[in-house]
Amino acid sequence: MITRQASCSCGQLHVTCEGEPRSVSLCHCLECQRRTGSAFGIAAFFAREALTVTGDASPFTRGSESGQAVTFHFCPICGSTVYWEPERFADVIALAVGAFADPSFPAPVQSVWESARHDWVTLPPGILRRPEN
Numbered sequence: 364m365i366t367r368q369a370s371c372s373c374g375q376l377h378v379t380c381e382g383e384p385r386s387v388s389l390c391h392c393l394e395c396q397r398r399t400g401s402a403f404g405i406a407a408f409f410a411r412e413a414l415t416v417t418g419d420a421s422p423f424t425r426g427s428e429s430g431q432a433v434t435f436h437f438c439p440i441c442g443s444t445v446y447w448e449p450e451r452f453a454d455v456i457a458l459a460v461g462a463f464a465d466p467s468f469p470a471p472v473q474s475v476w477e478s479a480r481h482d483w484v485t486l487p488p489g490i491l492r493r494p495e496n
């Protein structure tokens with residue numbers, strides 16, 4: 364089984380992931396834009412039991428359009444968000460795809476919150492596209 368590692372910029376917070384992600388999703392929502400400092404975020408969803416977290420993480424919880432909270436975990440030293448827990452899917456943890464620093468990571472299968480997509484962002488053919496979540 365493939366093992367991958369996601370980590371923050373300074374490397375003290377890292378997550379080891381066993382197996383392939385259940386899903387990979389690209390999100391254009393304004394909250395993801397603020398969190399990443401970029402035009403969109405990309406999340407890889409893994410079963411909780413597939414992950415091992417090492418290092419210190421600080422939590423930040425916010426509401427979401429669905430009405431359920433999401434708790435982000437970021438490195439208290441360098442500030443990178445490495446993973447988060449969506450309350451509405453209690454058995455999964457989302458990892459920031461950029462934290463893997465791996466250009467061969469599986470591509471997103473869906474693109475959500477297209478209503479907030481920057482006009483210049485184009486997507487691969489065949490990807491599932493949704494105006495909201």
Ligand SMILES: [Zn+2]
Nearest residue numbers: 371373438441
């Ligand atoms: Zn760090």
Ligand SMILES: [Zn+2]
Nearest residue numbers: 390391392395
């Ligand atoms: Zn989002």
